[in-house]
Amino acid sequence: xxxxxxxxxxxxxxxxxxxxxxxxxxxxxxxxxxxxxxxxxxxxxxxxxxxxxxxxxxxxxxxxxxxxxxxxxxxxxxxxxxxxxxxxxxxxxx
Numbered sequence: 001x002x003x004x005x006x007x008x009x010x011x012x013x014x015x016x017x018x019x020x021x022x023x024x025x026x027x028x029x030x031x032x033x034x035x036x037x038x039x040x041x042x043x044x045x046x047x048x049x050x051x052x053x054x055x056x057x058x059x060x061x062x063x064x065x066x067x068x069x070x071x072x073x074x075x076x077x078x079x080x081x082x083x084x085x086x087x088x089x090x091x092x093x094x
Contacts, residue, residue, distance in 0.1 A: 003027075006045045014053060027053040034059075036069035 001015040002008075006027055014022040029046040030037075039050045049055040051066045058064040 007041070007043055007048055010041070010050070022053045028056065031056045031059055033064070034067070037064075038068045039066060 001012065001017075003010045003012040003015050003020070005015075005020050005025070012020075012027075014020055014027075020026055027048050030040055030049055034040055034047075034049060034055050037049075040047050041050050042048075052058055052064075055064065058066070063070055
């Protein structure tokens with residue numbers, strides 16, 4: 001349904017005929033970690049996340065999984081080399 005409380009005109013999963021069914025009956029504003037994310041939408045009542053109703057909860061255990069302003073570092077580990085096989089290959093090339 002369309003939100004009628006804090007984010008008018010936005011499709012919301014928590015909006016019911018009786019009102020907002022999310023905890024506390026409303027969405028929560030963004031935290032400072034969300035600044036710069038493209039999912040932040042500004043309304044008259046404040047800045048809100050378009051993906052999560054309670055953005056602070058997503059930052060409690062590290063980075064938000066939907067954040068667009070943070071670069072996710074890919075972990076590239078070198079291939080493990082067996083020293084015995086490596087020495088045999090080096091000896092065979094000579």
